[in-house]
Amino acid sequence: MVTKGREKFLDQILNSFEQLFQLDVDFLIIDNGAPHSIGVKLKSWQSKNPNRIKILRFEVNDSRQSTYWEMLKENNVDWVVCPSDDDEIRFEIIADWEKALNQNPDIVGFAASAAIMNENGILTGEIISPSAKRYKTPIEQMAGGFYEPPFHWPCLFIRASSLPAITPNSRYAFDWLLSLRLLIAGTVVTSESIGVNYRVHPQQESFLAPLRRKYFEAHIWINDLANSADFIEWVQSLSDPERVRFWDLLLKSLPIYGDSDFSRPILNTIYMNLVKTSDSAQTAIMLANRYAFSTGVLLKNGEAKNLISQLPPLLNSMEGNINVLPAPNVCGRVKFACGEISSESAIHHYRVSCIHSEKPAGAIEIDCNTLHENLNEINADLIVSQITEYLEKSGALSLLITSGEKILIQTFRKWKNRMPKFLRTYLRALKSKN
Numbered sequence: 001m002v003t004k005g006r007e008k009f010l011d012q013i014l015n016s017f018e019q020l021f022q023l024d025v026d027f028l029i030i031d032n033g034a035p036h037s038i039g040v041k042l043k044s045w046q047s048k049n050p051n052r053i054k055i056l057r058f059e060v061n062d063s064r065q066s067t068y069w070e071m072l073k074e075n076n077v078d079w080v081v082c083p084s085d086d087d088e089i090r091f092e093i094i095a096d097w098e099k100a101l102n103q104n105p106d107i108v109g110f111a112a113s114a115a116i117m118n119e120n121g122i123l124t125g126e127i128i129s130p131s132a133k134r135y136k137t138p139i140e141q142m143a144g145g146f147y148e149p150p151f152h153w154p155c156l157f158i159r160a161s162s163l164p165a166i167t168p169n170s171r172y173a174f175d176w177l178l179s180l181r182l183l184i185a186g187t188v189v190t191s192e193s194i195g196v197n198y199r200v201h202p203q204q205e206s207f208l209a210p211l212r213r214k215y216f217e218a219h220i221w222i223n224d225l226a227n228s229a230d231f232i233e234w235v236q237s238l239s240d241p242e243r244v245r246f247w248d249l250l251l252k253s254l255p256i257y258g259d260s261d262f263s264r265p266i267l268n269t270i271y272m273n274l275v276k277t278s279d280s281a282q283t284a285i286m287l288a289n290r291y292a293f294s295t296g297v298l299l300k301n302g303e304a305k306n307l308i309s310q311l312p313p314l315l316n317s318m319e320g321n322i323n324v325l326p327a328p329n330v331c332g333r334v335k336f337a338c339g340e341i342s343s344e345s346a347i348h349h350y351r352v353s354c355i356h357s358e359k360p361a362g363a364i365e366i367d368c369n370t371l372h373e374n375l376n377e378i379n380a381d382l383i384v385s386q387i388t389e390y391l392e393k394s395g396a397l398s399l400l401i402t403s404g405e406k407i408l409i410q411t412f413r414k415w416k417n418r419m420p421k422f423l424r425t426y427l428r429a430l431k432s433k434n
Contacts, residue, residue: 003085005034033061065174108162109188112195119201133190143249155195173218219262289321319343340380
């Protein structure tokens with residue numbers, strides 16, 4: 001247990017520890033720069049069982065949890081659980097952990113649930129279960145673990161030898177990183193059994209920083225993990241269908257709680273590792289096509305090769321990530337160009353028309369006057385561009401703007417309140433028509 005001096009709650013966690021004196025359990029208390037009065041209280045408690053309780057002190061508070069982990073490894077611990085200094089450990093969880101270990105001696109973790117209590121120690125009736133419990137397979141657990149922490153740290157029993165001695169200097173994402181490393185290392189049993197009474201109160205670490213700060217730290221270290229030798233070895237152990245399944249799950253629920261900004265570096269790192277370890281070029285093409293579409297990028301046939309650098313050699317012909325179907329009676333320029341954007345395996349299909357044809361329901365009308373005679377590949381690029389523009393305007397894709405357009409928007413925002421009323425009214429009317 002690490003404490004930085006929340007004296008209001010300290011007696012309760014120490015009292016809950018005393019239930020464990022009758023078991024083969026040692027206690028490592030880290031006094032993380034707490035006030036002198038806390039140190040005195042800890043020394044007094046240590047005297048109750050001096051052979052089983054060790055206290056280490058930092059004179060200056062250190063927010064790097066990696067420092068504490070090195071101390072754990074130096075003390076040759078076997079299994080460890082790390083409740084916070086405002087929690088209360090539940091004695092009965094020990095028997096459930098032992099049962100799980102007896103059933104499977106090779107497990108690297110046991111993840112219990114937590115019962116929420118308020119600042120005054122009153123249970124609210126709310127239970128937090130490990131998110132990994134929702135998933136049935138290791139691949140689903142790993143993908144879900146990138147989306148959110150898979151286990152609740154204060155009631156996660158960890159086989160210390162399965163994790164490295166050197167860990168990231170993270171304050172807000174340390175538990176997330178080690179939880180992912182546990183999933184890489186082996187099997188973690190999840191349980192509905194209550195491991196701790198988990199206190200929610202205003203002084204909690206999770207209340208002390210904005211989400212942006214925590215997400216920023218998480219994306220730095222999780223991206224580092226995605227490029228680690230251990231994770232790459234895990235990726236190499238997958239079959240190609242498993243790689244595709246893992247990738248689809250990641251794209252469905254993006255890392256870092258689905259945040260589009262902080263998840264992108266992680267996705268890119270994982271994508272490169274999946275492609276480089278794929279057994280077949282077809283799998284690499286599939287991964288590239290799906291990644292591109294997830295960012296709103298539509299690819300015609302053959303373009304996935306620009307996103308892949310790997311062996312075995314790529315196919316001479318490869319499908320894109322969309323299938324464009326011409327409406328009846330479109331002109332030849334549209335019809336033949338669509339042959340360059342024809343993918344039977346594509347998940348996304350679009351019907352296009354032009355001024356020469358009827359417009360079926362849901363069809364995207366192509367300005368065929370911008371197309372060229374006998375230049376099917378160039379025309380295919382122009383059609384993809386028009387489809388993309390249509391999807392952006394309809395809101396199906398997010399709108400990207402050029403630097404010049406950004407300047408215009410900024411100028412408009414600066415001067416809009418100084419415009420004559422009739423001009424503002426006209427612009428609003430123009431906007432509503434579009």
